Amino acid sequence: MSIIFKKSVPGRKGVQLPECDVPVLKKIDSKYLRSEDAQLCELSELDIVRHFTGLSRKNYGVDTNFYPLGSCTMKYNPKITEKIAALDGFSSLHPLLPQLRRGGSLTQGALSVIYELEQQLCEITGMDAFTTHPLAGAHGELTGMMLIAAYHKKKGNNKKVVIIPDEAHGTNPSSASIAGFEIRSVPTGENGRIDLEKLIPMIDQNTAAIMMTNPNTLGLFNPDIKKIANAAHAFDAMLYYDGANLNAILGKFRPGDADFDVIHVNLHKTFATPHGGGGPGAGPVGVKKHLEQFLPISRVAKRTDGIYALEYNYPDSIGYIAPFYGNFSVCLKAYAYILNLGAQGLIDVSENAVLNANYVFHSLKHYYEVPYPGTCMHECVFSARKQTENGVHALDIAKALIDKGMHPPTVYFPLIVKEALMVEPTETESKETLDTFIAAMIEIAHRAESEPQVFSDFPKTTPVSRLDETKAVKNMDFSYIT
């Protein structure tokens, strides 16, 4: 489809604005004015509706196709939560309103959403206090690392090092680094869990924190987590939980019970808020009591008379990390989702997410190499190493799946698995969908042996075939020049 600017017709309009109902009193001094107009497009409403509807049809989403993108929890997003977030009482509410005198009383509904969501996240994760402010998962990680830095500073601890397993999400080392820490990587053992014999001696008085996710990015639960917590706490190092994989453990395991000190939760994964083609997400952060005083301001408190109020008087707080209270409408949708499902519904989520992943795992384990055997949790990781012997790589398998009408799994992550294929089916997919996927994957495995040469042409059914990424970097065409 042609770029929108190419369709522009001088003089055409998409929106009619009201006439100016006030007298024009003065003009802006020309020295402050731009020399030429911003070259926005000139199109009718219908032109624009056709353009974007056309673009939407070139996209896969959870609503159109199976989307087993590992680590991303692409589950179905219930429509009712969109309807709730669009209620005028929420969507038209100015965030500065509660900061006016007595303004808190004007936003009781919104403040209650924040407070009650925080309470429920505490109960779900076993933490003592939450903040909804972080605007995405990685922003939650950064906030968590800032909290840990503030904790150590307050205690006079001079700690600079954060230990992170080599299978971790890339955001973990990046966030810890941006918070001012040095990163040490700890290898994964043969059983697919953090190598305890290597980890334990690494922890010392210099260790500020250990960042983990459990289950980890291999989809494996670490039963030794209490040992790790104890080893960390012996040196007053904090244990951080990356909540990206929380969909595996709702009602089955609470990070707080295993002595994790800080956690972030990806509402756009576990709590079914749509990912929007890259965002917005939300990454609320939970802490244990000893870190609560450092949480970002503002915080929402519930007074004894049941009134919700914004509180700012936390002298040890790390301060503002977001302009307001987080990605509120994302939080609202997640809160609605939690209320919708209730305790049993959330347990069903994890049970079925784990069942679906294991079903895929056992159905495909004879066709694709399994780098780390064992019962997986919400996702399973295969390697296409066997297929590479015929020249078929993980990327080729991904592209072959596209032609079978499915979004591919995550490929080449975790980095420690060569030719990784990381499948996260989520709980909302039916057995029929999984069976279709499994059949496609088996057929692809067979074809990788019988006709490996055909793979480089995939995908063939999409609006474009494989794109020239080298040329993209070389030409740096990031903006349309008329």
Added chain:
Amino acid sequence: MSYISTTDTQKKQMLDVCGVDSIKKLFADIPPELQPKSFALPGGKSEFELHSFFQQLASKNYSHLVNFLGGGFYDHFIPAAIDALVSRSEFYTAYTPYQPELSQGTLQAIYEYQSDICRLTGLDIANASLYDGGTALFEACQMAISATGRRKIVMDGGVNPIYRKMINSYAANLSIELVDISVSHGQSDRDAIFKAIDDKTAIVLLQNPNFFGVIDDHSDIVNQCHEKGILAVQSVYPVAMALLKTPGEQGFDIATGEGQSLGLPLSFGGPYLGFMSVRKELARKMPGRVVARTTDTQNREGFVLSLQAREQHIRREKATSNICSNEALCALRAHMYLSLIGKEGFKEVASLCYNKANYAKERIKGIPGVEVMETSPTFNEFTIKLPMDAAECAGKLIDLGFAAGFPLGRYYKGMENYLLIAITEKRTKFEIGRLAEALEAVVCQ
């Protein structure tokens, strides 16, 4: 309700394949002592109950007040077509476009959005979005620290105080020196800024229009910065970019801003949209995703995520930023907004804001005891000085149906009697008149 379609019979079939007889056994890696100590959540609610519950909560929020609150976040008109189009679930239920063949819709839209931002700001390259205007400004600081190897940041007092607070938080553990420069007569204080910048300074942060709504041309400050090898960033209000001199024209290296005004609802603080554009030379220092136009194997035009070697999933602790999820759907809204409003419409919106704000100043000027701050030109927001505490005054105006503005004493010491009033194209002559009358009634009480 958990939106699960697997039946009990199917579960049994699946468990057979897994070689276990119960789902419980799939969780055997979780030791018994780590079973949840509690999971005391309420039972689920039906869709109908859920909707009623939230309707009630929504009705407790005073979203119906006539809105003169701004502070960088404005009550602008949003064309209905945006909601209709952005509700296409092909857009909103997709993930980050890692598989470009399945994501050409998102990718082309983001490329077009990047083009919009370049056109608004007069700079070469825009990224695919950041969380909000404040985090975007801090990302600009990180870029400058990396590009210059220096660690001092000079912040103009006209930069949104919320953003300056955020930067303070982020810089706390990074051995960064932060210098705050107060404004003079509402504008950037040249003398103080020139005195503050030196060969240790990485970047100067400016805003246009600034937090008081004041318009400026920062070309002279940018020149001084460049002579000392310092980068300069301007945080801009995108609607004003329809008329005002662009960051590019003023010589800025980086432009950032809050895109909420471009078709995003206020939604009690988010999700919003941080935008950023830079000079070409800074492309590889830029945070976040960026979409490039390229070609496929058959030489057809197509779009991909590019310059990924900067990003966390490749470079881990050496990445330019830790950002992963951004605000893609908000960027899509902004692009839809700018496309619908169009070249002429965008200028009309900006002119309506400007003209109505001038009219409001004129109306308020006549109120005894109220002074409109007019030493410097303003865009759609302006400051008034009251003969009483502004927070108290704004509180009383709520009872009369107005969110009358933002009391500046909250962020500026000594400005307890000052109120910041924002006007958008949505405010009518009638509403402005009523506000003036109500304000007069309150101050003359």
